[in-house]
């Protein structure tokens with residue numbers, strides 16, 4: 078059942094090339110430059126007339142929502158708010174029939190997300206679901222939706238659900254951008270072609286596994302980790318930190334790289350490993366200067382870089398390469414080594430990778 082892998086988590090990490098392919102199969106028709114998603118087409122008016130999109134989710138799905146915020150605003154120019162479902166439902170939110178709510182949930186059973194959907198519906202909003210489990214409560218409770226088609230995710234730490242959620246949300250953003258005319262046809266085609274290349278590139282990113290394992294061996298006894306990223310990769314930093322926390326029980330925090338100097342920089346010394354996402358596309362020079370600031374305080378730098386990078390290589394203690402892609406798709410690649418890093422550290426510490434303590438796969442209580 079684990080397909081020859083030692084753990085479900087590792088199997089699911091390695092399934093990502095095919096899971097992402099399954100997510101866009103039949104939906105992304107690059108020859109015709111068409112994106113076909115029934116749930117979106119049937120409700121196009123609602124999406125196009127929306128004053129804003131509110132995304133509600135928890136945990137990793139919330140991180141996917143944050144990535145989607147950048148994509149929707151960047152490409153489709155629709156204002157987006159991303160909310161923890163648990164906060165949204167209890168703060169008397171201002172919401173009406175001109176709002177579109179997107180609920181993201183792997184299991185489709187998360188209690189807070191389900192309650193947030195019911196609240197939004199009661200206020201007249203149109204609610205769209207992005208779920209993995211077919212026929213789940215959230216899939217049934219939403220007005221329409223799009224499945225991720227990632228296949229069963231058994232490991233408590235979410236991996237392929239995250240990358241396939243981002244894939245679905247990217248398709249939706251591109252479709253809306255095309256309908257709104259906020260993207261040129263050449264830019265649109267370029268995005269489709271790049272998205273099609275992602276499964277192969279994820280495969281290449283997975284080739285860093287052996288090297289990531291050596292990095293894991295060096296830092297497995299650290300008491301704290303910091304993860305930094307900017308723009309599209311800020312949510313990836315949050316996700317990397319969550320992965321490490323939940324399966325290795327090492328304290329980790331994700332931060333926008335530029336926020337470091339507003340507080341967390343005080344934590345940095347020679348005992349602090351800092352994972353910095355520093356891909357070529359997206360504020361590269363700014364992140365390089367953040368790396369210099371870390372270095373001058375003797376922090377240990379693990380850089381996630383674009384293949385062939387020289388500048389970060391000269392500064393960092395370790396660099397892990399991912400293939401080049403357009404900025405909006407970098408999260409699909411930069412996430413991979415962070416998943417592997419947490420996996421290897423947890424394993425080396427003798428933790429139960431697939432079923433970490435105190436955690437359930439679906440949080441069905443609030």
Ligand code: M6R
Pocket residue numbers: 135136137138181182183184185186187190233234235236319320323438439440
């Ligand atoms: O099934 P859902 O996507 O609604 O679950 C949301 C969170 O409970 C989930 O992502 C959790 O944070 C994971 N264990 C993270 O790896």
